[in-house]
Amino acid sequence: MTSASAPPVPAEPAPGRGPGGGRGPARDVAGLGVGRALGFIAPALLLIGAFLIFPALWTIYIGITNYRLTGVEAVSPSMVGLSNYTRALNDALFHNALWLTLLFVLGSAIIGQNVLGFTLAWILRRARPAVRRTVEALTLLAWILPSTVVAYLWVAFYDRDGGTLNSLLGTPGTAWLIDHPMLCLVVFNTWRGTAFSMMLYSSALQAVPPSQLESARMVGASGWQTLRDVVFPHIRGHVLTNTLLISLWTANDFSPFLLTKGGPNHASETVPVYIYNVALQGGELGYSSAISFLLLLANLLVSLVYLRLLRRRS
Template sequence: MPSVLLLATFLLGPVIWSFYGSFTNSALSGPNAKNPQFIGLKNYVDLMNDPVFPLSLIVTLVFVIVSAIIGQNVLGMSIALLMQRANHVVGSIVGTLVVAAWVLPEIVAAFIAYAYFSNDGTLNQLLALIGVTGPNWLFSFPMVAIILANVWRGTAFSMLVYQAALQDVPTEITEAAMVDGAGGVQRLIYITLPMIKTSISTNLMLITLQTLSVFTLIWVMTKGGPASASSTLPVLAYHEAFQFGDIGYGTAIATIMLVVGAIFATIYVLLLRSEDQVK
C-alpha cells in the first residue's frame, strides 16, 4: 500500500492533473495564469487545425523509429555480437568507448554533438582534409544530425542489454548447430534471436519511450528548426507552453505524446505476453 500511494502521488497524480490542464486555457502570464478556465476540447481542436502539429508528429515517429527501433537496437545488438568474438582487450576498449557517450550528462553530449555537426564543426573539418566541402548539417539535414547523435548516445544501453541476454544462450545449443553445419547467420536467425526475444521486446520498449521524451539533445542542436523541420512533440510542447506562454495548449501536446508512448508500450507488452504464452 505505501508503494501504491507513492506511485499515485508522484506519478499518477501529475498525469491526471496534466490531463485536466489540457482542457483549460491556463497560461504562463496574464489573467489566464491566475484564473484558468475550463474550455473543453478547444485545445485539441486547435491542435488538429495547426499545420505544425502533423509535421511534428511525423518527425517524432521518424526520430523514434529510425534512431531507436532501428539505429540503437540494431547497432547495439551488432556490437554485442561482435564483442562476443573479440578478445578481452578489444572488447574492453570498444565497450568503454560506447558506454562513454551514454554516461555523459545529456547536456554535455548535446553540446558535443552540436560541435561535431555545426557548420565549422569537427565533421566538416574532417571532410575538408580530403577536399570535400561539407554542408551545414544542422540546417540542411537537421533530422540526420539529431538521429545520428541520438544513436551515438543511446546505443550503449542496447549493447549492455544484449550482452547480458547473449550470455544466457546455452553454448551447447550453438555448438550442436555448428556440428550440424549451420552457418553464423543461420545460428543467429534460428537460435540466438528466438532465445532472446524477451530481451529484444523489453529493450525496444525502454529505448522507444526514452527516445520519445528526448528534448535537450534536439534543443541544443537545432531548437526544432529550421522551420520546425526537427521539432518533435516535446520541443513543440515547450515552444507553445514556455515561449508562447500557452500552458494549456502545450499540455495538450504533451498529452498526445503520452498517448503515442502508451500505444508503443501496449504493442510491446502484447508482444511480451504472446511470447510468455508460447513458452
C-alpha cells in the first residue's frame, strides 16, 4: 500500500529575484515600490529644491556678477568672475564683520549659552518640581518670543534715558548700546538662547548613572572633580552637538540688527548685518551674495570639524 506523497512546497525566490526566479527589482519591506516611495517624498523634495537648493544656486550665480538692486546692472548684470570674492578678502569692513561675528559666537554661544545652560540644568536636576517647571517656563519664554518683541524689550532695558539697567546700577545717562554695543549683544543673545542648551543638557544629565555620582560623593570628590571625571565623559557628545548648533545659529543670527543696526560706526556689524547693509542699503546684490557664499563655506567648515571630532570620539 503506497502512501500519497505531500505536494512539493515551492521554493521562495532568492533575495533580489522576482517571483519567477529571474533577476528583478527587489521589493521593499512595506511593499511600496520605488515609484510609490518617490511619490510620497516628492512634495518634500520639491519644497527643499524650491526653498533651499534653488536659492543657494541662485546666490552662487549672482555672486559672480555685478548684479545691483537698482540701475542698469539690475536689468542686465554682467559676469565679473571672482572679483567679488577678491574684493571681500581685501575689504576692511568685511574683516571687521568677521572679527565681530567671532566675538559674538565665542561670547554668547560657546561660553555664554553653554555655561549658563549647563549650570541651570545641573542646578535644576535636584530642585523641587514646581521650581524646576517655573524656571524652565521662563527660560523657554525668552526663547520662543518673536525677535522684534525681544529686541524692543532689550532696547528699553538698555535705554539711556529711563532704562532699566541704568536704574538698577544708578548710572543715569549711560548709553549702553552706543558705548558697549558688542557687550550688550553678547548679554542679549546669551539670555535669549540659553533655553536650548538647558533643555539639551537636562536630557543629557539623565544618562549619567546615579551610582557613579554617589560613589564620587562618598570618596570626597569635589564638585569640579565630579563634573570632570564623572559627568563630562558621559555627555561629551552632547556638548559637541550643542556647541555646533548654537554656534551656527549665532553666526547666522540677524537679531543684532534689531538692537544696533550694526552701529555705531560698524562697531556691532556682524556678518549677517553687513550682508544686509551691503545688499539693501548699498544695493550691491552681487557682492553681498559672494559674502553670503563665503559665510556658507565657513559654516560647512565648522560642521566638518565637528564631525571629525565626533568621529574621533567614537
